[in-house]
Amino acid sequence: MTIGTIAVAGATGRLGRHVADVLTERGHPFVPISRATGVDVITGEGLAEALTGVDVIIDVASWHASDQEAAAEFFRTATRNLHEAGAAAGARGIVAASIIGADKATAGFIAAQQVHEEANLSGALPARILRAAQFHEFVGQLLEWRQGDVAYIPNLPTQLVAARTVAEELVRLATAAPARHTPGTPIPEIAGPRRELMAEAAALLGARRGVEVVGIDDPDIPDAGIAAAGAFLPGPHATLAGPAFAEWLETEG
Template sequence: MRIAVAGGTGTVGRYVAEAVHRRGHEAVVLSRADGVDVITGHGLAAALDGTHAVIDVTNIVTLSAAAAREFFETSTTNLLRAEKAAGVGHHVALSIVGIDRINASYYAGKLDQERAVTAGEVPFTIARAAQFHEFAGQLLSSMRGPLAILPKTLMRPVAAREVGEHLVDVVEAGPAGRAPDLVGPKDEELADVARRQLRFDGIRRRVLSVRLPGTYGAGLASGSLRGGPGAIEGRMTFDEWLRSDDHRRPGSIHRRQ
């Protein structure tokens, strides 16, 4: 099967592409580095020629609902239009567990993405996953100084590598509308995992947890991002991930598996 991975060079995308190859399929990475832009549509037609399925793990880093909506609506519309023209038979969109009642900030864009995929003409599966183990480190690296202030967030993080494997499972199973959610094996709080990561990495830095106001902050603190009954549970805990080669410890030489 020829499978295109939109965002195939990102945190999850690289694991998706690896899993596609490992399962004996052909992976086509859709990224600007490869001459494909999902926002302008440049290069999509040629890249999707002969493709059987598309896994969309594109992303934008923003807390603006307007920016998130614009990005996901534009990228999804361009992908679906090109897929329909190329005869692609399956569109898989990665989304986030528990966001139905958090129609704000970044999650507003993901909900719009889900609606666009559902309303489209390409057979689809929406696959929701919990936050990645990599999430805390991404937030920490975006902040300067000895103090990191993180939003109070109850989550059930999962390894990005396992999300990549899950998305290939979803492709191989065929269009299903909605796949079972994927969550990690253990309930966590964002600030606590951030402290453990800093301690593991030997970094002295204080972490404060602050409940954000409004719908977004209430949603993060509510526990809904931990998912509900019936979810598939990942195997690797956060502490196991810290000790794995997938955790890029600051100053270390990363050895790929």
């Protein structure tokens, strides 16, 4: 089955930019959806027009802060609007990005992804979800929260993945025949090839930026206990793809 035009919701964001790059490189027609292009997935402004003639939607629109309630409301509204406008425009399906461990999280931005997933899976369009590990690019964001020249980073197990790698898998899913997720089957996951501690990855980047990194074990961090137990690591069915963080750092850091 040939897939026509793809809409990318959140096309100017951290992940969306990579999705747009992959589609451009492969010569696939797509419509970028973001406030920068005059389309607002929350108010719905410009959404019907943007989705006219679109076959499949890739949903990588995201909230900018970690507050669970605000993030959940964003995902609830944006997802409903994408499904309703997409169905009205004749789209055949939607592929949405989520986070590994979303089903286990109890607080913060990751827990809000439960709303995102549920809204997609119960929406008007057939939906596929891809849960990804934390991005390599997230490590630099953690270093920005430093105190002076020292960044205190949790010693949490992770399996960081490049945003570009996630984008390639989202495009693969979007260009396959649209299908609705089968209840009871595992939601696909993608992660990097190597397990490491978040603080160790941050130390590699910190060494380049002149930032000292101190690994910490802080039980007050939301879901620190389940994270330490591996709740946000990929399961046995996950796709593992490089580059690993150290390799990515050589070209991107």
